[in-house]
Amino acid sequence: MKRSDKEAFVADFRERASGALVMYLTDFSGLDVKSMTALRQTLRESGAEYVVAKNRLVQLALKDTDMPDLGDALRGPTGVVFGFEDAVSPAKALTDFAKNHGDRPVFKVGVLENQLLAPAQIDRLAKLPPKEQLLAELAGAMQAPLGALAGALEAKLQEMAGILDAYKAKKEAGE
Template sequence: MNRAEKKVFVEEFGQKIREASVVYFTDFSGLDVKDITDLRRQIRNSGAECVVVKNRLLRLAVKDMDLPDISEVFSGPTAVILSSEGVVEPAKTVSDFSEEHEDRPVFKLAILGENVLSVEEIGRLAKLPTRDELLAQAVGAMETPLIALVGAFEAKIQEMLGLLDALSTKQEDEV
């Protein structure tokens, strides 16, 4: 990449970071190409993007942002995971992948809005239910009382039909 291309990359990548709802910084050392490719595919499937960036270019991309000191990010190989859709899904994806691959990759930190999250906070975030799981729980919570209500109505209808049947049988016997 020549100097002009690097400048364009830094500007575009900085804009992506600003637009993302969450940005995770990970150290992917210890993973081979096959594992990194698999991780990138899983991250893409979770609605996020994984980009391996040189630390020097990353430092330039976040230089003008109003962030606390994140200099610890700029050591070792760095993969940046950007998500504009879900906050939990990428963290959960990387955590699950890490459990299967000898604790690799390792989170360095994350930026959520204007807040910097520590590794511990990212771990807690990864344990939260995903958006889809929360929606399923909400639907289940709303569905249960409705099913009970429908069951009560059906019971009353059956009771009414039984009474009408008994009444018609009684009238036939009287005639």
């Protein structure tokens, strides 16, 4: 790789890293080209991108940023996942892909909001329900107390109407 190509890669990588919501580093050893192509397609569908990079170039790209130090994770074959839409979808896509391909790729580390995520934390992220389901559960949780309040108010109105009807009937009977 020429020096100009390396400089372009470093600049492009830095731009992607700064624009990504989440970044996962993986060990992709043991995957063939066909599997890597399938992995890239799966991640693209989940709003993420997979880049295989030289560890030294990744270190150069992240050197002057506010990202935490990834020195220990940048050993051996490294694939970097950039999640641009959310943090859960790429983690879920990688986990599902690994189940069908001999537990490969393996998470090394993740970076979310400039905080390091251990592989166990990434696995917990992958087990979260989809964003739409979480929003629906939140809406349901917010709607339940309002529904209970409306029911209680309606019951009181019905009770008041019953009292007024009884009072009216008593007045009519007394006259």
